[in-house]
Amino acid sequence: MIGAVTGxxxxxxxxxxxxxxxxKRGAVCPECVAxxxxxxxxxxxxxxxxxxxxDSSPNRHARLHWEASGHAVITSFEPRERWSWCFADNLLL
Incomplete structure (x- = not known):
């Protein structure tokens, strides 16, 4: 789980x-693939x-998911990356 973060x-x-x-191995963006x-x-x-x-991708599917679902917190799904982001609070976790 993500630890408590002020803000x-x-x-x-x-x-x-x-x-x-x-x-994370072999992961894809299913919407981009489709x-x-x-x-x-x-x-x-x-x-x-x-x-x-x-958000650096042309279709920004993670952001679109947040806008549609209200699920604000994401985490990197890239190898060797361990960080998370809250779209709503515009905050690195």
Whole structure:
């Protein structure tokens, strides 16, 4: 789980453990794959596990998931990265 961070008001939405390196191997953005698009980096929703592409990607599926679901906290799904972000609070966790 993500530790307590001063300023984030959405930690109560975090329901999943951080992904392991093994979880991240071979991961894709399913929405990009379905539309034949490319992505830059992957992010995982810490509430439901949705995998989406980052804001540097053309389609920004992780952000679109937050806007549609209200699930504000994501974590990097990139190898060797261990950080999280709250979209709503605009805060690195």
């Amino acid at each position: 984030c008001t959405h930690l109560d939405q975090v329901a999943l453990e951080l992904p392991t390196e093994a979880d 539309m034949g698009a490319l992505w830059v980096h992957l992010r995982m929703c810490c509430t439901c596990g949705h995998i989406g592409c980052c």
